[in-house]
Amino acid sequence: MRASVLNGIGDLAIEERPVPTPQAGEVLVRIGSVGVCGSDIHYYDHGRIGPYVVDRPLVLGHEAGGEVVGLGPEVARLEQGQRVSIEPGVPCRSCEQCLGGRYNLCPDVRFFATPPYDGAFCEYVVMPEAFVHPVPDNISDDAAGLIEPLSVAIWACQRGKVAPGTRVLITGAGPIGLVCLQAALAYGATEVVVSDVNAHRLALATRLGATQVVDVSQVELSSTGTEPDVLLECSGNPRATTDAIRTVARAGRVVLIGMGGDEVTLPLSYVQDRELVVTGAFRYANTWPTAIALVASGRVDLDTLVTGHYGLDEVEKALTAARRDPSTIKPIVRAVS
């Protein structure tokens, strides 16, 4: 099969590899669409993310859907031909975190496109069937892949306890901010404010249902009178984060999703006197069925986020799309030729 392999910073090449064979409980999936994530771009540009270093060839891509084309022994639930969305992390399932239902915190998780584990910019992958989720026909190939970023947003909403009556502020209207917006609305929020410095993205946020948008290059967030119960921080900008925390209501929740700094400065009087809860959202656990149901029912529209399609031999073009065109939201790599 063909795989797009990152051999070093800025060095991608198509390579021929053997099609993997599913073992007990595993299935072989022919990859359809794979979304490009900021982390893919970061590995391509820098060769590392924090402690994760690309020190040998790595296949990128972890927002993937496809079709089951092979079954290992003991596969019980999936069948040949089933269209699926892939949950890209396989935890150990035996540690304290896994048995406690927090498998996203498993220290031994094997996660797509995170060294040393290969991802999905290729034609076939094998996965344990527990992490391969059927999708109905009204979910497109692209949306099957984008269930992954939607899962990030769902997890963030769960950690922030978003529900009807919750006022939500989303800082950053990139791909994650925009799925957070849609997820927050699906979780029942009737007031969702989105801030960014990019007018194009704010316009898209409005189109997707934001009840207010704030261009923080023009006005101070604090001047808008926004007092959210939940801050979903998607900008990764330390200054924006601290400014936003200062607006959060008593007993409010702050979920740090965006990456981009080593530290966040918490204004103590806000965290203490208002009893804010500040936490992170690290990937997700048990979100796929919910994400699929939200897309299948039409409550979340992932296709609208897609801004371009690229072949396996065009991964470089996909990874650099955003820097060529600032209106880029989500480029898709199509593994199927």
Next chain:
Amino acid sequence: MRASVLNGIGDLAIEERPVPTPQAGEVLVRIGSVGVCGSDIHYYDHGRIGPYVVDRPLVLGHEAGGEVVGLGPEVARLEQGQRVSIEPGVPCRSCEQCLGGRYNLCPDVRFFATPPYDGAFCEYVVMPEAFVHPVPDNISDDAAGLIEPLSVAIWACQRGKVAPGTRVLITGAGPIGLVCLQAALAYGATEVVVSDVNAHRLALATRLGATQVVDVSQVELSSTGTEPDVLLECSGNPRATTDAIRTVARAGRVVLIGMGGDEVTLPLSYVQDRELVVTGAFRYANTWPTAIALVASGRVDLDTLVTGHYGLDEVEKALTAARRDPSTIKPIVRAVS
């Protein structure tokens, strides 16, 4: 002012009473629309509900909205002319339950139309402003009153932990079942099954967004393959309740909302082996802002439940509407002449 007074079983009369005067922290509300609740009908028919006996004249009606027309001293938030929805129970605010945020369980609550406290089938009431909630102009007078039954449904969804991904079964498609349906959808449920024996009500449930309806006069609930995470029991029928509990999924929640029996029989092996959580929903606490937001944003449509309007001198006709016309859902008494 005029008030419709219940003097005994089946004995209603219009009476002239003085307009009450708001004390410190209270407002005077001119009543607009008041929904008819099953409990109003029960008091009219039987003169009592359990330990609550109508042993002196009682004004019925507790689903009320209106307009602020007078302010007592120290009123801080409300103004003359503000359109409002009334939360009809005033708790003591000093007991363990109140200070713990569960003011619906306050043993000393004074609740509209529950002996010995008068309700809202009259022209004016006074209330502490904390229980008088502003509504925006896009909420009709009728909907301002029906925020009350919607609050019952919101509370039930909260107790049942309804969220995106939750599969919900609602047994009973009367007024409460239908607001529970709308609330469950607003809480993000993408699968909501409604059962009843009344084809008209099931058709209305379908129109309001039920993903499946089951006429349990025709088919057994257990034959439908429904395995809900949450059962919102609105029928008050003991047999239907027990049958429905048997279908609930592992770790599922059963919220008993309907009244109509003294006892519920729990199948032990289901409750134990599946660790079902069975609980009741008693009125509501802190639901009004959420209910108002859901109606104002168009996520819940209360006006569609209204099946007739009656004057203060037609309360008897309003209370008996359902027995004359089985398609009756929610009669409204208009206090304003």
Next chain:
Amino acid sequence: MRASVLNGIGDLAIEERPVPTPQAGEVLVRIGSVGVCGSDIHYYDHGRIGPYVVDRPLVLGHEAGGEVVGLGPEVARLEQGQRVSIEPGVPCRSCEQCLGGRYNLCPDVRFFATPPYDGAFCEYVVMPEAFVHPVPDNISDDAAGLIEPLSVAIWACQRGKVAPGTRVLITGAGPIGLVCLQAALAYGATEVVVSDVNAHRLALATRLGATQVVDVSQVELSSTGTEPDVLLECSGNPRATTDAIRTVARAGRVVLIGMGGDEVTLPLSYVQDRELVVTGAFRYANTWPTAIALVASGRVDLDTLVTGHYGLDEVEKALTAARRDPSTIKPIVRAVS
């Protein structure tokens, strides 16, 4: 190795069986002490519990500790000679319940001494190391086995949200009631009332820290003025259960642990008006480290519950000890000769 095998109702025999071989991730444990549980007695007396039928030879016993004497490949955490307590259910670790952290609800769990899976009245067992928990030297062999019933009690306290300030009522002072008592105290409860009809057991409850005991053969529970926040129902007696539920405080929790009836009758007005939460406790999940810490720190004393030791060839005597001597609490089978 020798195993005590149940071949039919009342028909136990010692059988020679091969010592099992640990596979990848598994360890071989030489069994030390095994507690006798009511379910063992029930299988011995009746040949079944509900749908679980002893239709082929079965080894009973599931409250077991021992010593690691063999390691399969890929065992990472345990070593030869480690003294351990065995968690007797191995869930599938791939279903919705397992991945959600509720592995006690896994429909495919393989549980000791539950047909068709053998238990621990034998010399050796193999188990995946994730379910084999090290114990420190100050935990006796007997206590290592009795970590299992303590886990039931811990799980019950967790489901009932027992904490400092919680008033607890425990109905039934048998082995499970008595570990629930100790667990409730360890969870910080300062008021724990225990009811039973057996004066000997009530005296033991007092000795173990009950703040009040009620002999319900002498006085009505309702006459004692007890108003618990949490009822831990360990009697399995339907009448006692319903009586006890009527005493539970507003917003209280009822955890059904005892088995012994098919149905529980819930008084609706209590469950609804007081918003009681009624649920079951089915085995346990993630309790072993906590149970071990409580015993190791001296907060729970399991050894005091032991009322006799029996060899592998005396299992019948162990199973019938309670009917010979009503002061029996917990007989122990010693597998080591």
Next chain:
Amino acid sequence: MRASVLNGIGDLAIEERPVPTPQAGEVLVRIGSVGVCGSDIHYYDHGRIGPYVVDRPLVLGHEAGGEVVGLGPEVARLEQGQRVSIEPGVPCRSCEQCLGGRYNLCPDVRFFATPPYDGAFCEYVVMPEAFVHPVPDNISDDAAGLIEPLSVAIWACQRGKVAPGTRVLITGAGPIGLVCLQAALAYGATEVVVSDVNAHRLALATRLGATQVVDVSQVELSSTGTEPDVLLECSGNPRATTDAIRTVARAGRVVLIGMGGDEVTLPLSYVQDRELVVTGAFRYANTWPTAIALVASGRVDLDTLVTGHYGLDEVEKALTAARRDPSTIKPIVRAVS
């Protein structure tokens, strides 16, 4: 009556004031013992804490117990002569926070010894009876006052979800750290590590049940292998706080109790990758009955923290005791002559 009044920085004087008269629902309490809190010392030294400025005479002291000596109209629960502990903040009971059960976050709370509200370094106070809690005879006068700091610790344990099995780290072994230690043990924690730079305080921590103490003037916290599930930060030292956060286990909770900086720097990779939950504990809500039960049952020993008694005319000496004698933990002002 006599009151010790702070007229400016370092300027205390005894003043004669009229005994206040209880209004409806209020009681008159003759003050017994009042603990000295760090905030009292801070007002004495600096004349302000953050936005709270002593710009007119202020009575300090908010850790108070006493005896009911007068009843206003409509007092229902308390009687003359009842020994009591005073909860020193009276919230509005009508705002969103109060009705939601989070009355500690009420923006209109009137709190003892917080400008402009007087505290308890005087002979008599009046309070609504809901905030005056009976204590049994086995609770001393001093302990009745020190229920207040114990409540801070209980609230911190609740926010940190301390329970059996939880590993706890307490940074700072001053009065609040030491009550946090006792509260954590009462909540069932079997592993409680305490760090400080004061050997005397660490020795006291050991005596009170700490399972490990760390002198961070000698060793790095990170070198101790401690990996707590919950950090109760009582030092108010920004550096110690950040160091301690880096040791917290996956899914751990960080409760910021100590004050002493404007900002806390959060290491992002810890908060995100481990999904730490960082929050503050601001005073307390609904903790008094629990605190009283823990002291009455002997699980918490408050008397052992008392390091000196002072008369009303010796408040200055009480406020400066700690700077004269570093072994000072909790000076007590006795209002009764």
